[in-house]
Amino acid sequence: GRVRLHATAVGGEPNTGAIAVASGSRISADATVVGNGGDIRVMAERTLRAYGTLTAKGGAWGGNGGFMEASGGYAVPAGDNNGGIDLTGIRTDASAPYGKAGEWIIDPFDVTIVNGAASGSLTGNPFVPLGTSTIQDGDINAALNSGTSVRITTGDPGVGSPFLGDIVMDDVQIEYSAAKGPVTLQLDAHRSVRGNGASVIASIGDPLNVVFNADVNGGGAATGGGQVSYSGDIFTNGGNVTMNGSWANASNGMCSVCLTFATIDTRTGNQQFIPGTPGVYTGGSDAGTGGNVSLRGISTLGDTVNASNGAVYIFNSVISTATGNITMFGSHANGSGVQIQNFGFSDTISTTSGNVSITGIGSYTANSTEAPGHGVVINGETIRTVDGNITVTGRRLAGGPAVGDGDGVLILDGGLLQTTGNGDIRVTGQSDGNGAGINVALGAATLPDGAIESNRNVVLRAVNNGSTDALVIAGTVEAANVLALRPGGVDLAGNPFDRTDVPIFLGGAAATGFGVSAAEFGNMAAPTYVVGSNTHAANITVQAPFALPAALTLQNGGGGGIRLAAPVSVTQLGLLSAGDITQAVGTSITANALLARSTGGNVLLGQPGNNVAVVGGGAAGRFEYVDANALTLGSPTVVGMDAASNLPQAVTGGAVNAGQAFVRALTGDLSLATDVATTGGADLVAAARFQNLGAYGITGAPWRVWADTWVGETRGGLFGSGLLPNYYSCAYLGLCTVTVSPTDNHFVYAQQPTATVQIANAFRPGATGNPQFTYSLTGLILGDTSAGFAGVLSTPALPSSPPGSYPINGTFTSAAGYAVNVVPGTLTVAGMPDLLKPDIVRENPSTWLYDRNIGPVPICLATGPLGGDSAAQGGDVLAREWSRVRSRPNITSCIDTERRNGCGDF
Incomplete structure (x- = not known):
């Protein structure tokens, strides 16, 4: 059902517009068996005294709780303070055994929540005007423990009213100890929500949600405030905490959400530390669940005189959740967006599996406690998760002095971002001026340095106006898995994004733009570094020598090129680009493995000082690599960054695909451990032997394998083609006695085998011509045939030569490059045939x-x-x-x- 009590003020009479509800009275709008609770509204335009009982319960077998309102003083004329409420001892119940809790709303102009549990009574004239509004924390507790959510809101008192629209908690102890399901305590102020003293709001029962909203009517500057400030404790036992502030006071640069010496703990498992003392608890249990914490502050006006704190300002405070997320957003027109400070305390902001997200938009101020203003400041505070991610995003808007503009994200004086389990840390900072996008700074005096430590991955993205160093790492940055570095910015809504158009410089002084100096690399530690991403489109240049005891990947998969203008020494190197990958004369790469791949250009790494054990990759054009030592052409795997997910991704070498491929080992063997495919030909050059470590192939255009010797080689099923599949006595760019055909596949050796030509012996009678001479060929290797052998056989014997033995000689050449050893044959010439002779020598015949x-x-x-x-x-x-x-x-x-x-x- 619905019950409405409405008292209207008459003219300027202060004793009108009043309602009084005695302590023994009862107003009910309950559901019976199944159904939602009803609607009760007790609304006095000036004064409300309500000490009785209001119920709007849901049905015993189903239905949600109803709605109850107790309001007063919302129509007081300007300059008249005769309006208020007194709800001492009131009892409300909008519970629902099998549904959602109902709500009790209190709506004065100003209200103070006081500590107490007294019972009210109507004495004297109940209609005498009240000048203030108070609510006992005991009455709020009774409503919560009945299973009813409580909402206190203040209206707009209008111009000239003595009321401000504030809600003040004056050292209160609000406790929800029942098991009636989740309930909510919500304070919605026309101007500000303030907590004086050591107030405590806690639950040791079911989850309690706590909501503080300032400037709920959007009055802005007209309200003269719009702040949430709290310095007590909040324990929700799994409930959420939400605070929204909107400061718009030009004469005071205060924060919009201010926590000073406060504790917010949303973890389950809270226990009452001192029985009978409401609101004094131990913390929660990290093994339990936890509600979310959301802090949002917008400061639209600034103060050029008084010191300004961040729009979200957390000072010496603790925020703890378990599975819940912690989210902060602050935007300040004349100061830092989010400012977290801890001076001399071991306070933390922490979760277990929940995520922490901090976003700040700051601007210039000469009076900031962190002058000249930053996007996000973490000063001395520890922000820690176990398996949750930490995301910090900050932007410092343009403006301020020509030198010393604020930073996008500043971590200093022991400020620490830390994940101890599977959580990642992602920091993005932009300075529109000459400040740093990200500044992990040294500690002042004896204070610790700023630090970032992750048991998994760290991603740092930064940008500024290019006149100074955008990424400043003077403190320490550590990642147990991958540390990713690349340019990135922040839009005006606080959303981070990649700046793929900003060049990257490594190893130098890093004085301008996005650069990482050798000294800054010395302040970082990770097993794997990734500079750039799969979408980065600007050049990456190594401009000065540096060495890392780690793997390094340079990646600009969206365009640009990679230029190694100085030596690089790492455990593993990945060069992944859409443009050319080049190397300056005299530079070198030292690594156990190298993956160099260009999807739109050439890979030209031909410096003789390179010293890599395994090389893989490919190119749209020419793939060229030269190494000083023995080398394996294989398929190494490196780590790149996927910009969309902001997570590392494995990049595997696979086959070497290129327009042309040239790989050379200046000493030792060249081993093949992956397939090679080209459209313009391949030359694989070994100083010693070629070794095919598996059944790997070389396909596409004709190829050549160059080696010193065939002795001890393993071809793994590779064979040359054409009439001369193998060439000898030919060194790459050295002495070569053959002409290597470019149209077939060939093995080419510097060493020269010897083939033997054995000339067969021959016989002829005297006074006859020589017969056709024959020979046999031995000593051929690697399946070679007699193709390419040419020669002439000759003997000094003439047809008229007398009987005897004559040599058969030969002169032979090998187009394949064999040395030819000729073993001469022997030609035997026999004597004249025997004739009949007379008995005597007769005279010339003279008779018949x-x-x-x-x-x-x-x-x-x-x-x-x-x-x-x-x-x-x-x-x-x-x-x-x-x-x-x-x-x-x-x-x-x-x-x-x-x-x-x-x-x-x-």
């Missing part, structure tokens, strides 16, 4: 008898005398002898035919 005897032997029957006529032979001695001997032919078989030249002639 010779013809007869030289001709065929006649077959004739010897019938006549055998003696013959010797006289007929005349003086022919041979004829006479021939007739006498009759040895040839067998004359006994001849027949005398009485004809000349016949048998009878014998």
Whole structure:
């Protein structure tokens, strides 16, 4: 149901517009079985005395709690202070056993919450005007413990009113000890919410949410304030804490949200330390859960006379959550955005798994307690998480002196950001002037230096106007995993972003722009550094030598180039760019592994002083690397930064892909531990041997593998192509006795094997021409054939040469580069064939008898005398002898035919 009591003031009569509710009275708008509680409004335009009981409970079996309002003094004329409320001993109940807690709202102009638990009563004239409004903390406790949320709000008293619209807690002890579900205490002030003394707001029951809002009506400068200030303790046992301030007073540069010597603990597990003493507790338990803490302060006007604190100002205070997040945002027109200071105390702002986010926008002031004003100042305070992330973002707007502008983020005098578990730390700072974007400063006098320590990753992004160093690391920065450095800015809403257009300089004095000097690297420690990101688009230059006992990745995947103008010595180096990666003459890279990859340019790292064990990468154009020692061409993995997630990412080398590839080891072996693919050819040069450590291939355009020797090499299935797959006696850029074909794949060796030409022996008869000579070829290696061998065989023997043995010589060449050893053969020339010789040497024939005897032997029957006529032979001695001997032919078989030249002639 709905119950409304409304008293209206009549004219200027102070005794009108008043309501009085006696202590024994009861006003109810409860649900019965199932349903939401009703609506009760007791509203007096001037004076309200309410000591009775108001209930608007939800149903016993379901429904939410209702709404109750007790208001007064909201229509008091200007200059009239006859308006207020007195709720001493009031009892309210808007609980809901099975639903959301209802709300009790109190709405005067000004109100003071006092410590007390008295019971009120109507005495005398209950309508006598009240000049002030008070609420006992005991009455608030009773409402909370009934399961009812309490909201106290102040209205706009108007111009000329003596009221200010403030809510003041005067050393109160507000305690929620029941188990009625989460409830909320909310203070909404037209101007300010203030806590005087050591007030305590706590729960040892179910979670209690605490909300303080200043300038809720948006009056701004007209309210003359708009501040939340608190110096007591708040223990919520899992509930959230929210504070919003909006200071707009030009005559006083105060903070919008101010915590001084305060404690905020939202962790579960709170225990009452002294029984019977409300509001005195131990802390919470890190093992429990925890509510969120949100602090937001906007200071729109500044003070040029009085000292200004940050818009969110935390001084010697403790904020603790477990799983809850801590969020701060401060923006100041004449001072620092967020200012956290701790002088001589061991106070912390901490979570376990919750995140901490601090954002500040500051401006110039000559009177700031941290002059001349900064985005975020962390001075002497420790901000710590276990597994939660810490994010600090600060911007210092333009303005102020020409020298000494404030910083985006300043950490000094023992200020510490720390994660001890799996949390990351991310700091982004921008100075629109000549201050530092991020300044981790030295401590003053005997105070510790500023520090950043993470058990995981640290990301630092900074930028300024370029006239001074944007990233100043004079204190210490440590990361147990990755420390990432790159330019970054902050927009006017406090959102961080990358400044991909700002160049990066390493190793030098780092006097201007984004630079990290060798000295600053000395103040940092991490196993892996990443400078730039996958979207950074400006150049990265190593301008002076530096060495790190860690891995380093330079990354501008969005554009620009990487220039090594000085030596770099690290355990592992990653060069990841969209532009050219180059190296100045005389510089060197010293690392266990190098991954150099350009997605849009060349990799030209050809200096002979390089000393890297494993190299990988690729290029859109030419990939060139030269090393002084033995080298493995492989696939190392380095760490880069993904700008979108702001997290490290592994970048694996994979195959070497390039337009052209050239890799050379000036001493020792060159080993292949990854595939190579090119569109314009590859040259792999080993000073000793080539070793293919697996079945890795070289594909694409024709390639050449250069080595000193083939002895002990491992080709791993690689073979050359063409008629001459292997070349010898040819050193890269040295003595070379062959012409290496550019159209096939080749192994090329400086050493020269020897092939033997064995010329076969030959025989011929005398007085004949030489036969065709033959030879055999031995000593070929690596599957070579006789292709490319050419020669001429010769002998001094001529057709007319006398019988004997003559050498068969040869002259041979090898297009593959073999040394040719020729073993001569032997040509044997035989003598003339044997002929029939006469018994005697006869004279020249002078008779017809010779013809007869030289001709065929006649077959004739010897019938006549055998003696013959010797006289007929005349003086022919041979004829006479021939007739006498009759040895040839067998004359006994001849027949005398009485004809000349016949048998009878014998």
